[in-house]
Amino acid sequence: MFSFLTKKYAYAVCYCVCVLLSIGPAFAGDPIYPAMLIPDSLKKHAHAVTRKEEITVKINDPGDVRVTKHYVVTILDAEGEKFARFVDSYDKLKEIRSVKGTLYDALGLPVKKLKQSDIQDLSGAGADLMSDDRIKHHLFFHNLYPHTVEYEVEIRYNHSFYLPEWQPQSEESKAVEQSKLTVITPKDYVLRYKTLNYKGEPVQGNDGSDRSYTWEVKNLPAVPDEPLSPHWDTRATAVLLAPASFEMAQYKGTMNTWEEFGKFTYVLNQGRDVLPDNMKQTVHQLTDGLTREQKITKLYEYLQQHTRYISVQLGIGGWQTFDATYVASKGYGDCKALSNYMCAMLKEAGVKASCVLVYAGEDRSDVTLADFPSQRFNHMIVCAPGEKDTTWLECTNSTVAMGYMGEFTGNRAVLIIDEKGGQLVRTPAYSMEQNVQIRNVVAKVEESGEMTVKVNSRYSALQTDGLHGALNSLTKEKLMEGLKQVGFFPSYEVKSYDWKETKSVLPYIDEQIEITARNYATITGKRMFIEPNLMNKTSRRLSVDSVRIADIYLSHSYRDIDTVTITIPEGYTPEAIPPATALQSPFGVYSSKVTIAGNVITYTRSIDHKGGTYPASSYGELAKFYNSMYKADRSRIVLVKK
């Protein structure tokens, strides 16, 4: 409202208005937040700074939780704009009761207040067919930096199944001057909490009938964005809250242990796995007389052919499944409905199986914390435990191999739900020797520099994940178009493309490509230049210009083996041949080698890459390993014509 006035004038007007109408800061008596008071230590690496934050969670009873959030954030630059917006979702279990906001300029003078009509109310359905979820969104749209926003939000949960989390530094690039979480509960309420990267215990207080817990942080600097870092959530300060006993709609439960939480989930969905009679018949027709393994195969195939993923999330539908009859009659459902349906079919066929809660996502294999039972799950799969081996089934994917758990759900703690309650187990992990890519390339270079290339590759286990997705979603035409976009060579045509996918428990894909590349070999006068690594050049280089702070996280363990033979025109002799490279490091082993016999160049390359977490101090060694590979992969042969 005032920022267009000259500074001096604005100051005067603001001051008057503040005093007269008290539209100033909401903390009575508190100072406003001029950006210049931010210490330099908090500005480093930061796009925004939380000046002050107070989150209060008041648990009145298991069916009434009030949350107030009051925060002041200074936005330092345009990149920090994402921290300036207010966004929250609501549904039948959560109500946003009020939102207040004020925008301040660099001096900390109020520019304007939030108008209720400026809050956008948006559908939260996203990819769901339908959902109760809605979103409130507000942004002041201010492009003079720095500036400061202040929000006060009141939220009510009509349940206590899940409670808010506190992670004051939501991203690396936000520094925090001060942030505080207070939880107030009735005296006899059992609050469960888990702190991550927080030193010390909460300050506890007793006030008559209430008990309070307070966590506070001060002066957390922003953290530089470093490559190959562990997920920020594992490094950030956070407090997770969970109830001991809770209520959701008409359901009550406890979650002190995984067993208890599993029990609640089991009861919530009990009796929903009854198949209609015609489906029972179908199951018997398909499976009677088969072995256990054959039955699972048959029924999983049936599921993949007869159902599809459609998500409808209404009421407590996020946790309670649609029943088996719903899926049978409609032929669709979400992860819960399809998993429940799969279990029902297996049960009818006499195969023991259970639904399994999982936190799915690539690079998110460590969200479920064994020592802190809570509802932090976002997906459901099926587990059929056998005497010798356990079969895992992803029921929302109609193309994936039976029993295979890729990067979305593999290698993590998951909760099996059955009549005994819950049991935390791990999904399969795949080893370096299983995640293999073997590639044979046969190429022929003509006098003109044009080259014909035949590529045979086999990918297995995790190395199939990306390709599997493409092969099962794109037409052949689009696949070949996609291969042209990869940019293997400066200018080339993809002449043919074929593949065969073997969907075993350890799936693999065999692939053949034929390419004609123009000008691959560079010819200048009597010399020919060729990079013999035709198809598998690493693209990652690391720079070592500052002291590494975060540990190193390498998500993949894999092995690549490449063999390339290139036939060149007669009459050329080598002038320069790259030396053989052999690299040893804690992160893996790499070797590459060129030999020339007559007019045939043979190039071999192999890498064993070991995933895992490594200390920050080994970053220099990692950079050396990667950069040496990068260089070796681009080394070239120089040939001279006699």
Added chain:
Amino acid sequence: MCSRSIVFPLHLIVGCLISCTAFSQSKVKFGKITPEDFKPTSFEKDTSAHAVVIADVGSSEYEVDRDDLNLVFRQYRRIRIIDKNAYDEATIRVGLYHVGSAEEKLQNVKAVAYNLVDGKVVETKMDSKSIFNDKASKTVNIKKFTIPDVKEGTIVEYSYSVSSPWQYQLRGWNFQDEYPVLLSEYRVEIPEFYDFVFLKQDVNGLLKHKADIDRKTFNLTYESSPTAAAEHYSLSANTVKNVWWAENVPAVREESYTTSLSNHTTRIEFQIAALKFPNSPVKPMISSWEKFSEELYKHEDFGVDLSKNNAYLGDVVDGLVAGLKEDTAKARRIYNYVRMNFTCTDHDGLYLSKPLKTVFTSHNGNETDINLLLIAMLRRAKLKADPLILSTRDHGVTNEMYPLAARFNYTVATLTVDTLSYFLDASLPYLGFGRLSSSCYNGHARLLLEGTTPAPVYLNPDDLLEQKTTYVMVMGGEGGSLKGSYQQVPTYFESCSMRAGIKDKGKDNYFKGHEKDFGAETVISGVEVEDLNDNEVPIKVKYDFEIKPDEAGMLYINPLFKEATLKNPFLSETRFYPVEMSYVIDETYTLNLTIPEGYTVEELPKSSVVKLNESDGFFQYLIQANETAIQFRSRIKLSRAVFAPDEYTELRRFYDMIVKKQSEQIVLKRKS
């Protein structure tokens, strides 16, 4: 509007309804599915498609709703789902608009899946309760439903109607889809009292049209008060029944270097041109450009505030231009103030999202808000400024013949000083005075001059020249290393993105990222950037570099270092649509290389000059050496930005030649 007539007998109303349903005459009928229909169709043009649309039949016609006419749109689709990737075709989303009590209504939804089980057709109907309403925004609800029992090979069928009170908003129709379409048909019945302009885009010459004259009577009922007897009116009129159809339409393809797919799909749109009710004078709805401009100037959501005094702007404008004499200096100051102090929330809209005064106080708005405010401020400073309206490249082209507001989606300002014009866009903070983003270069635009005929302005990408010059000087360093200095004036748009990168990462870090582009191990130092804060001109970059020797004995040097064109940008062998680049390029690169001590030239690439056709562009690769130095120059110049599909092969070959020549190496040999 309507002439009075006798009370209308019921059987005739029924008769009218029957004729309405009989209106759709496609051979494909809802529910008539036989096992034959599951056999692969004769349509083999796109065999790898995930689905084939067997029929997509739509219609629009006017129907009576009590005392008014509604536009009723019907759609019927039958699709064969070939594989899982087309399952989404079984989920239907219909957007419905509403304002106040006026709303579009979804009616008569039918949706069925057909599967072939043991040689018999099994049908599964969707339960009408499964239609969800998702409130997407204040004015739009999305009705969503999904068809049950869909598998690979299923045929799905659905139909619905949308009844709309907005009588002039006659829906257009796309005859082309993500999947191939066997029959796409759109029927439109227009009573003679509405005059529409048809805007047809027939890309592949597949569109057919037929029109029949008919007569129809509309019976309207008025109730002046709840107690009074209803009054009936009837309006008879000739109607024209149009049908457009296309058969065996290939799927839409996406290609790089296209402005908007909508320019390349077969479709039809309608624009109300006039109202011709009996006993009333003809009321033109589509006007001349003069009237269009006049109306926009009077429009509450466009120009009405421009002609006001806008006294609230006085202090700020006076403050900004104080002490300045030159008109362009004043304009520049005002432009920079608006650009730096206002946030653009949306770059797609011809109209104001709020009154100009609110834009001014809230400091944000869409691009029209911001640029009309800029015009108001320029005018307040007694400068000549007018709106230029246009359509951005992703929004399709405008129609030069008809002033159709819907075809425009963007407003910028035009400043006129003496005989010179400057285009100003204050909604993009990275732009400079007199510059527009390349997305505005989309052909015909209109300059709205108050009180006179709006002038056509052609923003052609062919006229937008992006020049880049690079100068590199290299000398030998110690131990076979190469030391050099690099100077570049990148193109204007490259400069814009580099400014953002430098701002984000810091100058040194930003250029450190360029080190790996040299290929061999390289260190960049002494970075200097000029004109970093002057958005009107390209930046000037200067730095020193040192390349460590790669191979002992010989030095292999690409004379272009990191500036070589490594890949042909035209990846596909064939082309369906024109290549539409955003601008015309002209890139010059010069090298002076002092041969390092102890080395002699062993081999030099050959000089070469290649022309693209006669005059569409050229590529120069010129190199010469003497005892001590090598001089090199490379230039790529195109004379236009748009190439027809049949010119594609030549263009691609031209780039092949560039890539090939620019990969060649100078070979220096150590003297023995």
